[in-house]
Amino acid sequence: MATDSVVEGLRARVRELEEELNRVRRHETHRAKIGKMSAEVVDSNPYSRLMALKRMGIVQDYEKIRTYTVAVVGVGGVGSVTAEMLTRCGIGKLLLFDYDKVELANMNRLFFQPHQAGLSKVEAAEHTLRNINPDVQFEVHNYNITTIDNFQHFMDRISKGGLQEGEPVDLVLSCVDNFEARMAINTACNELGQIWMESGVSENAVSGHIQLIKPGETACFACAPPLVVAANIDEKTLKREGVCAASLPTTMGVVAGILVQNVLKYLLHFGTVSYYLGYNAMQDFFPTMSMKPNPSCDDKYCRQQQEAYKLREASEPKPEVVAVEESPVVHEDNEWGIELVSEISEEELKDASGPVPELPEGITVAYTIPITKPTSGATVEDTDQSLEDLMAQMKKM
Amino acid sequence: MATDSVVEGLRARVRELEEELNRVRRHETHRAKIGKMSAEVVDSNPYSRLMALKRMGIVQDYEKIRTYTVAVVGVGGVGSVTAEMLTRCGIGKLLLFDYDKVELANMNRLFFQPHQAGLSKVEAAEHTLRNINPDVQFEVHNYNITTIDNFQHFMDRISKGGLQEGEPVDLVLSCVDNFEARMAINTACNELGQIWMESGVSENAVSGHIQLIKPGETACFACAPPLVVAANIDEKTLKREGVCAASLPTTMGVVAGILVQNVLKYLLHFGTVSYYLGYNAMQDFFPTMSMKPNPSCDDKYCRQQQEAYKLREASEPKPEVVAVEESPVVHEDNEWGIELVSEISEEELKDASGPVPELPEGITVAYTIPITKPTSGATVEDTDQSLEDLMAQMKKM
Numbered sequence: 001m002a003t004d005s006v007v008e009g010l011r012a013r014v015r016e017l018e019e020e021l022n023r024v025r026r027h028e029t030h031r032a033k034i035g036k037m038s039a040e041v042v043d044s045n046p047y048s049r050l051m052a053l054k055r056m057g058i059v060q061d062y063e064k065i066r067t068y069t070v071a072v073v074g075v076g077g078v079g080s081v082t083a084e085m086l087t088r089c090g091i092g093k094l095l096l097f098d099y100d101k102v103e104l105a106n107m108n109r110l111f112f113q114p115h116q117a118g119l120s121k122v123e124a125a126e127h128t129l130r131n132i133n134p135d136v137q138f139e140v141h142n143y144n145i146t147t148i149d150n151f152q153h154f155m156d157r158i159s160k161g162g163l164q165e166g167e168p169v170d171l172v173l174s175c176v177d178n179f180e181a182r183m184a185i186n187t188a189c190n191e192l193g194q195i196w197m198e199s200g201v202s203e204n205a206v207s208g209h210i211q212l213i214k215p216g217e218t219a220c221f222a223c224a225p226p227l228v229v230a231a232n233i234d235e236k237t238l239k240r241e242g243v244c245a246a247s248l249p250t251t252m253g254v255v256a257g258i259l260v261q262n263v264l265k266y267l268l269h270f271g272t273v274s275y276y277l278g279y280n281a282m283q284d285f286f287p288t289m290s291m292k293p294n295p296s297c298d299d300k301y302c303r304q305q306q307e308a309y310k311l312r313e314a315s316e317p318k319p320e321v322v323a324v325e326e327s328p329v330v331h332e333d334n335e336w337g338i339e340l341v342s343e344i345s346e347e348e349l350k351d352a353s354g355p356v357p358e359l360p361e362g363i364t365v366a367y368t369i370p371i372t373k374p375t376s377g378a379t380v381e382d383t384d385q386s387l388e389d390l391m392a393q394m395k396k397m
Numbered sequence: 398m399a400t401d402s403v404v405e406g407l408r409a410r411v412r413e414l415e416e417e418l419n420r421v422r423r424h425e426t427h428r429a430k431i432g433k434m435s436a437e438v439v440d441s442n443p444y445s446r447l448m449a450l451k452r453m454g455i456v457q458d459y460e461k462i463r464t465y466t467v468a469v470v471g472v473g474g475v476g477s478v479t480a481e482m483l484t485r486c487g488i489g490k491l492l493l494f495d496y497d498k499v500e501l502a503n504m505n506r507l508f509f510q511p512h513q514a515g516l517s518k519v520e521a522a523e524h525t526l527r528n529i530n531p532d533v534q535f536e537v538h539n540y541n542i543t544t545i546d547n548f549q550h551f552m553d554r555i556s557k558g559g560l561q562e563g564e565p566v567d568l569v570l571s572c573v574d575n576f577e578a579r580m581a582i583n584t585a586c587n588e589l590g591q592i593w594m595e596s597g598v599s600e601n602a603v604s605g606h607i608q609l610i611k612p613g614e615t616a617c618f619a620c621a622p623p624l625v626v627a628a629n630i631d632e633k634t635l636k637r638e639g640v641c642a643a644s645l646p647t648t649m650g651v652v653a654g655i656l657v658q659n660v661l662k663y664l665l666h667f668g669t670v671s672y673y674l675g676y677n678a679m680q681d682f683f684p685t686m687s688m689k690p691n692p693s694c695d696d697k698y699c700r701q702q703q704e705a706y707k708l709r710e711a712s713e714p715k716p717e718v719v720a721v722e723e724s725p726v727v728h729e730d731n732e733w734g735i736e737l738v739s740e741i742s743e744e745e746l747k748d749a750s751g752p753v754p755e756l757p758e759g760i761t762v763a764y765t766i767p768i769t770k771p772t773s774g775a776t777v778e779d780t781d782q783s784l785e786d787l788m789a790q791m792k793k794m
Contacts (some may be wrong), residue, residue, distance in 0.1 A: 007400065017414035049506075053601075108485050108487065250599060286681065
């Protein structure tokens with residue numbers, strides 16, 4: 001009898017330990033779901049610091065964030081941090097797309113941890129993010145969006161995968177690391193009229209950018225070559241065979257930060273939403289600008305969206321958009337001994353790139369296009385090359 | 398006999414499960430320590446993307462990062478991400494100082510997770526960071542640096558806690574959220590001649606800054622009131638009783654990113670190290686500047702450091718520092734349809750603040766000082782108030 005109770009006790013202990021181990025392994029959430037965001041200032045309220053934005057006069061209706069769905073395409077150095085920020089902000093629903101696996105070689109960026117090596121990025125990300133905020137809904141897809149079948153499914157999910165099934169997502173974020181995937185997102189968003197934001201980090205890890213694209217209203221990716229912040233680096237260094245790109249958690253963290261900040265400003269209506277914001281880490285230079293669509297863009301859906309936008313504009317009362325001149329910076333010494341630190345020169349930036357269109361200071365194209373006729377007055381419309389030729393050339397570089 | 402072996406088997410299973418549970422609970426590192434950083438491009442190399450910075454011509458000797466020690470004071474929204482970035486970059490040694498506990502109310506910022514609620518911030522951070530990179534050495538102190546005893550210990554550790562015990566740390570980073578702690582760091586660094594960087598995020602969560610302080614060479618915190626990026630917000634909103642500050646993972650992620658980027662540029666000698674870099678999230682405005690020390694600073698160690706700096710300058714060949722004028726920004730339309738997006742106006746910024754010294758566009762003081770005599774020509778030297786009076790006044794606000 002004594003032995004039976006010992007066995008019984010040990011069996012109970014094994015069951016207990018197995019359950020505990022499963023719980024710990026699943027990183028089970030240590031907080032319950034929260035039905036309604038509260039502004040109460042207590043240590044146990046994960047939303048108090050966000051709801052305070054209302055009291056501070058920054059955001060009128062912070063809770064509205066729970067009604068929005070964002071799709072993040074690419075869950076790498078920028079996309080994973082982007083998804084984490086949105087999760088911590090309490091976004092309604094996140095769709096994650098990536099086909100890659102976590103590797104130790106990713107450990108120089110934020111988010112993933114060594115014990116996740118070998119897991120798919122979307123699976124590992126969903127696990128961590130659910131633990132951080134169980135109030136967020138997740139839908140993850142472990143595939144490459146550029147293959148024909150997956151592309152159709154991707155289009156289907158961004159047009160129907162909103163918080164209310166059948167509704168489109170509110171925003172698509174491109175956090176991918178290659179031209180093909182960007183073009184796939186561009187194609188899908190042009191066809192669907194889906195507003196999206198693009199992000200990118202240079203292969204030398206010291207510059208990046210974000211861009212807001214409203215089909216028909218701003219230039220799409222097929223309207224003009226992708227623009228990047230000039231990084232003052234010899235492009236030839238980047239293109240050698242068998243060489244991996246450099247990356248830094250700093251640059252990727254900054255790009256994810258300015259991307260999600262732009263998302264919050266766009267969704268929650270505060271501050272000025274940037275159409276393009278660049279980051280040059282070498283000189284701490286952050287250019288902004290906006291770009292109109294190309295009326296003869298090779299993407300027919302882009303041209304259709306441009307027509308539709310013109311019609312909308314004509315029928316709606318248009319708010320005045322004022323182009324404010326930047327005030328000249330004051331350089332005189334003052335009684336506090338303050339001096340401005342020198343920034344990158346226009347010459348340095350121009351040296352870094354081939355023939356480029358006229359662009360604001362500090363911006364250049366991601367790829368330079370071989371010019372076959374005199375540059376003077378050349379516009380996209382004058383070019384003999386089709387977008388397909390251009391893309392084929394770019395891929396070869 | 399059968400029962401004995403069953404009991405034995407169950408006991409073995411209990412031991413096995415207990416060990417496994419402990420291992421999982423400790424999040425045991427899934428990678429071994431690495432003796433020497435390698436540039437080999439394989440999935441299992443956590444340093445390949447960092448060592449690629451050498452090949453890209455950005456950093457001459459990336460491995461030198463292993464020889465540096467950085468102290469991070471304050472392991473909150475900015476400090477925790479700062480420590481994580483440095484850990485992933487493979488810094489030699491990190492010293493962490495904080496006296497706070499993790500709360501669910503911190504979950505709207507990156508880094509800490511709900512299951513860590515209740516742990517001390519330094520303990521939770523060390524655990525996560527060791528798991529991410531076991532090559533980094535950690536020394537953590539769970540105390541408030543502003544009490545007399547702790548302040549002495551803090552001074553002792555930053556002057557002797559380097560990678561080689563007895564050597565000073567290479568850099569101190571202030572990631573604290575209050576004036577008293579910043580002043581304590583300022584006092585310690587002035588006395589020790591320790592170079593440090595300060596960081597801050599506004600209470601309305603939409604602006605922040607970083608600042609590099611070289612005792613004797615640049616203004617210290619006692620030379621002038623702390624400067625912040627004007628956020629165009631009514632300061633009275635921020636000062637009500639019983640109201641918590643707002644915070645966003647985006648703003649804090651950007652500030653941590655530009656802080657650690659500045660640390661990497663400073664330690665590894667690439668790009669331009671910023672003396673002051675502000676971030677206004679509402680307008681995506683990033684002002685830079687530098688500030689000379691005040692010859693009649695109230696901190697005697699600051700004045701001593703200024704004398705020492707002058708002597709060093711006089712004896713050393715001085716590299717020419719050129720103040721480059723910013724090129725006026727070109728606003729004309731061009732054939733690519735690019736327009737500059739409007740930025741914050743000088744008027745808007747001035748409206749946001751009280752009487753302030755002459756400062757570059759977009760910068761204002763964190764606190765406005767009541768002026769008791771005519772402002773015209775008033776400098777710090779003219780002021781009747783002692784720093785103690787000033788500090789007492791500031792604390793009351």
